[in-house]
Amino acid sequence: MTTTLDDAPENTKFQKRGIFSLVIAHIANDSYFGFLPPILPLLVVEMDLSLSMAGLLASMFAFSGAIGQPLFGYFADRVRKGWLIALGPIGGAFVTLLVYMQNYSSMLLLIFLAGGGSACFHPVASVIAAQISGKRKGLGVSVYVAGGRLGVGIGAAISTFLVTTWGLDAIPIGGLLGLVIGIPFFFIAPKIEKTSLPLTVNFQETLSSLSDLVRPLLIMWLVNLCRTTVTMLVSTYMPLYVVSAGGSVGAGGRSITLFLFAAAIGGIYGGHLSDRLGRRLVMIGGLLFGIPVLGVTFMVSEPLQTIFLMLAGAILYSPMGASVTYAQEVAPEHKALVSAMMLGVVWFLGSLIAISVGALGDVWSILTVMPVAIVATGSIGVVLSFGLPKENRA
Structure with a gap:
């Protein structure tokens, strides 16, 4: 049991x-x-x-x-x-x-x-x-x-x-x-x-009970890892990117402050939308629309850059709470365990990936590495998101 x-x-x-x-x-x-x-x-x-x-x-x-x-x-x-x-x-x-x-x-x-x-x-x-x-x-x-x-x-x-x-x-x-x-x-x-x-x-019984849920939970986890990695790359390196592109230190600091402010609002509204439209749709949309908007951020100058950055933050963070709820609903008998996997483990691995991207930036410039890493990671997440399990909305 x-x-x-x-x-x-x-x-x-x-x-x-x-x-x-x-x-x-x-x-x-x-x-x-x-x-x-x-x-x-x-x-x-x-x-x-x-x-x-x-x-x-x-x-x-x-x-x-x-x-x-x-x-x-x-x-x-x-x-x-x-x-x-x-x-x-x-x-x-x-x-x-x-x-x-x-x-x-x-x-x-x-x-x-x-x-x-x-x-x-x-x-x-x-x-x-x-x-x-x-x-x-x-x-x-x-x-x-x-x-x-x-x-x-x-x-x-x-x-x-x-x-x-x-x-x-x-x-x-x-x-x-x-x-x-x-x-x-x-x-x-x-x-x-x-x-x-x-x-x-015991632990063996827990693994046995989760065996049928490995595939849907793994896809959810990988999609969330891709999304979290993208947001961590932005929150870690955006100020440096702005300064490297010729902006001031103050402008770099403001960029991440506004990004995170918009992210908080987007996260709350995304949770509301997931109650109405479904968790799966919000998780797909967060990456499907968030990555292109973030990509535009690197192609325009101020003030459009800040506007698109804030919009990207709101969209990319919209599935944050919904993804945790989604995992709990897929594995209702292991809510705390799957919540931990969707939050703590994803956050830590995203941090390690961000460090690796920083190391690559030392070699090829953060102006090149950061946009490429974001688009590549986000694109993988978009493809995987279409394999998310269907919801029973009855």
Whole structure:
């Protein structure tokens, strides 16, 4: 037998307060991913770190926060405890204790534990977001996901304010955000409905139950990987592309800010559209229309470049929440596990691909490599998207 977080009839009402609480928790959780970069330069000086050591700290945070998600997703599908959400913001707050570490090894261990909290948070929160959204699951999950994007920006702003105002010693103050928001979730986390299915399910039985779903889930995962890789290439290298093309540093910074702002709006509206038109159609459209629009961005000058970049961001991010909901609906007995695969694992692999593209850019120029990589990756995603499983819209 397999298990699921909930097989009881789901509430058909869109629970606004519950979604709002998840958004706040997601903001707090992901804020610590934005918290680290502004303090790395000071840690390099304070702890006498090399640039590669500083980079490893950031990579370790991303690694434990992403790769750990399938493990916690598998675990969450069995324990079905909503309070696991609390471990995300609380664990993330460990980042603020880096200033107390006496050696590099302890810093790596601390950052690994901080990422582990996030790995626990995302699969559980994704399932609850769908569960409490009634018939508007696409919208609910998309709003929840948008909270994470907002959190990264807020975390970076808080971290920058603390270090520029009071110095590195003030960083632990930022840990209060995770504690204040995380601890109440031990008591107020949205309830995960119980199931009559047994909890004693081993790994082999899980693989067996997923065997018939390998092909549709793999296609969904690959399409999402292509889309995520494209958006990560833009968010990572667009400022550099603008500067390399003769623009100012300020123009480069504004380009990515506007791209991500439009992306957040597009993600929420895409979730709404997926509830009306279907997840499959939104996933196909996100790449089918988003890639050509993004391609035009590299062919025009300002102000059209910014307009097309924002439009591309909205379109490309429109399937973000819908893709997670889609996977949950295809594999309803493994919602947390498939959510982890669609979010954390995809994000981490997309980051690695982005690094590879950067290395190629060092050889052939980012002005050439970035557009080619985006069009090639996006085109593969478009072709694969037409193999997405059909939905039962009854």
